[in-house]
Amino acid sequence: MRKLHAAYIGAFFFFYALTFLPNFNVFNEAAFIGFFPQPLVWVLVLNAINTVIIFLVYKKFFKPFAERTEQEFAAWEKGEENK
Amino acid sequence: MSQAAVTIFVLVLFLSILLWISNRASKENVATPNDFFLAGRGLGTIVMTMTTGASYFSTWTLLGAIGSHYRDGVWFVAFAAWAVVHAMFIWLFGTRIWYLGRKHNFITPGDMVEKYFNSPFLRILFAVVGIVGLVPYMLIQITGGAFALNSLTNNEIPYWVGVLIMGAFVGIIVTLSGGRGAAWADTFMGFFFGSVLLLITLIFISRAGGFDAFKGLQETAPQILVNKGNFWGIFETALGLGFGFWIMPHMWQKFYSAKSPLILAKTSIITPFWNSWLMALGALFIGMLAHTPGLVPGLSAETSDRIIPLFFSTYAPIFGSIVVAAVIAAGISTINSALLSSASLLVNDLFVRFVKKDASLEKTTSIAKATVLLMTVLVVIISFIPAAQGFLVPVAALGYGIVLQLVPAALGPLFWRGGTKAGAIASIFVGLAGLTFVYLAGSPLPIGPATTGFLLGLAAFFLVSLATRDQDTKNKEEFHTDLNRVFYPEEAAYNNTKEVAS
Numbered sequence: 412m413r414k415l416h417a418a419y420i421g422a423f424f425f426f427y428a429l430t431f432l433p434n435f436n437v438f439n440e441a442a443f444i445g446f447f448p449q450p451l452v453w454v455l456v457l458n459a460i461n462t463v464i465i466f467l468v469y470k471k472f473f474k475p476f477a478e479r480t481e482q483e484f485a486a487w488e489k490g491e492e493n494k
Numbered sequence: 495m496s497q498a499a500v501t502i503f504v505l506v507l508f509l510s511i512l513l514w515i516s517n518r519a520s521k522e523n524v525a526t527p528n529d530f531f532l533a534g535r536g537l538g539t540i541v542m543t544m545t546t547g548a549s550y551f552s553t554w555t556l557l558g559a560i561g562s563h564y565r566d567g568v569w570f571v572a573f574a575a576w577a578v579v580h581a582m583f584i585w586l587f588g589t590r591i592w593y594l595g596r597k598h599n600f601i602t603p604g605d606m607v608e609k610y611f612n613s614p615f616l617r618i619l620f621a622v623v624g625i626v627g628l629v630p631y632m633l634i635q636i637t638g639g640a641f642a643l644n645s646l647t648n649n650e651i652p653y654w655v656g657v658l659i660m661g662a663f664v665g666i667i668v669t670l671s672g673g674r675g676a677a678w679a680d681t682f683m684g685f686f687f688g689s690v691l692l693l694i695t696l697i698f699i700s701r702a703g704g705f706d707a708f709k710g711l712q713e714t715a716p717q718i719l720v721n722k723g724n725f726w727g728i729f730e731t732a733l734g735l736g737f738g739f740w741i742m743p744h745m746w747q748k749f750y751s752a753k754s755p756l757i758l759a760k761t762s763i764i765t766p767f768w769n770s771w772l773m774a775l776g777a778l779f780i781g782m783l784a785h786t787p788g789l790v791p792g793l794s795a796e797t798s799d800r801i802i803p804l805f806f807s808t809y810a811p812i813f814g815s816i817v818v819a820a821v822i823a824a825g826i827s828t829i830n831s832a833l834l835s836s837a838s839l840l841v842n843d844l845f846v847r848f849v850k851k852d853a854s855l856e857k858t859t860s861i862a863k864a865t866v867l868l869m870t871v872l873v874v875i876i877s878f879i880p881a882a883q884g885f886l887v888p889v890a891a892l893g894y895g896i897v898l899q900l901v902p903a904a905l906g907p908l909f910w911r912g913g914t915k916a917g918a919i920a921s922i923f924v925g926l927a928g929l930t931f932v933y934l935a936g937s938p939l940p941i942g943p944a945t946t947g948f949l950l951g952l953a954a955f956f957l958v959s960l961a962t963r964d965q966d967t968k969n970k971e972e973f974h975t976d977l978n979r980v981f982y983p984e985e986a987a988y989n990n991t992k993e994v995a996s
Contacts, residue, residue, distance in 0.1 A: 412984055423582055430575040433568070433721035434728065441712075441720050446705050448719040451778075454571045458578050462766040465581045469763045473585050477755035480593060480980050484754075 498650035519675035552828035553638025563781025567718025621843035627897035635825035665870035730942030734894030744835035895944030899925030917959030925951025
C-alpha cells in the first residue's frame, strides 16, 4: 500500500516538475498547437493529467482514509459519552 | 450619477450583504476560542472549499496575478500548475493537520509543535514568524482594494479613503462574527468573485478575437507567448505560494476547521477546478489578452496590476463597480481569515499561554476580538507607507516566503519522527537568516531569498536532527503511531501481529 501510494505521489510530482521544462527552452517554441502557444499547451496537458491523478488518489486513498477515520472518531466519541 | 456615486452605491449594497451574513453567523457563535477561531470545527464541503479557495485567492489573484501575466506572459502559467498541487497538499498535509488537530484539540500551528517537540520556544517561533508573514499578505488586500477603487473612479475615491473603507469594514465583520462568519462570508464572496472572474475572462476572450485571441498576440506581443526562461524566479514564487496553501497559519487553521476528513477529501477533488482551471487560468487569459491592441486603453507595465478596473472604467463603469466589489470581496475574504489567524497566534500562543494562563474562555474570546481590531489598525497604518504599495505578487510572495521557513520544522509532527527539537529550532533560524541575507545583500547564485532559506533550513533540520536527540519522545511516538495506524492500517495491523507473535 505504501509503495503504491508513493508511486501515485511520485507520478504526480514528476508531472508537476515537467511543467517547468519550458523555462529551459524545452517545449517552448513560438508555435501554436490549436488555439494556444506551445508552452501553454504543455502545462495545460500536464495539469489535466495531474487533475486525473487527484481523482485517483481520492478514490484509492483519500476516501478510504476519511471513512476509516470518521469511524475511529465516532467510536471514540461514543466511548467518551459512555464514560 | 458619477462613477464614484455608482461605485459607492454598489459597495454599500455589497457590504450590507456581508454585514447581514456576518450578523447571522454571529448568532450561532459560542464564546470560546475553538468557536471564534475555528468555527467550532464544523465546516461542510461547500463552505470548506469556498473558504480555503477564497482565503488563498485574494487581490493578488484578481489584480496581481493578472498583472504578472501581462508583464511576464506564459512564464507565469506556473500559477495554474501549483494551484493543482494544492489539491495534493490537502491530502498530504491537510489530512494530517486535521487528524492531529481534532485528536488533541489544537487551535494554532504552535499548539501542535509545542506538544510534539515539547518546546514552548517553538510555539513562540511559529507564532512570531506566522504573524510577521501574515502582515504583508494582509497589507496587499487593503492596498489592492484601495487601488482598484481609485482606478475605477479615476481618482474620485482617493487611495486613503479606499484604505479606510477596507480597514473599517474588515475590522467590524471579523470582530462581529469570527471564524464562522468569515467562512460563511467567504462562501458568498468566493462565488461572487469566481463568477465575476469567469465573466470577465469570457468578455476578454470575445473582445480579443474569440478562439484566435492568442494568435492575435503574435504581432503585438510575441514575447509573452514563449517562456522567458527565469526558472529560479518562478520556482521562488511557486515554492512560497504553493506551500503557502497549507503552511500559512490562516490556511493551516482552515484544515482544523473541517467537520470531517471526508469534507477534506471532497474539497481536494473540487480544488483543481476552482483553484487552477478557473481562478489561475482566468487570470492568465485576462492578463495575456490585455495586450490586444485597444482592449485596455492607457495600460502600461506600471499600471498592469489594475487591468480590470482600467478596462471597466473605459467601457462599462456600472459593471466596473460590481467588479471592484468583487476585488474587494477577494481582499476581504482573505484578510478576514488572516486577521483571525494572527489574532489567534497572539492571543492563544503568546498571551494566554505565557501571560494570562488562567483567562476564561469568554475573556480569551474578548481579548481575541480586541486583537483583531488592533491588527486591523496596524495594517491600515502600514498601508500608507509608500514601500508597502508595490506590485502585489512580489509583496504576497514575501509574506509566503517568510512563513515557508516553518515548513522543515512542521515536517516533524506531520511526517518525520527523526526530526528533533534542536533541528526544528535550527531550521527556522537558519531559514530566516538565509532569506534575510539574500533579500538584503543578494546572492551570487540565481536562487531567490525564500528558496535559499528553505533549502538551508531543510539541510539544518536534517543534519541537526541527526546530530541531536530529544529527551522526551512520548508525544512524538504517539503522534506517529496514530498517523501510521490511520494512513497505513494494513501495515500497522501486520506490525501488531508481529509484536504479539514475538
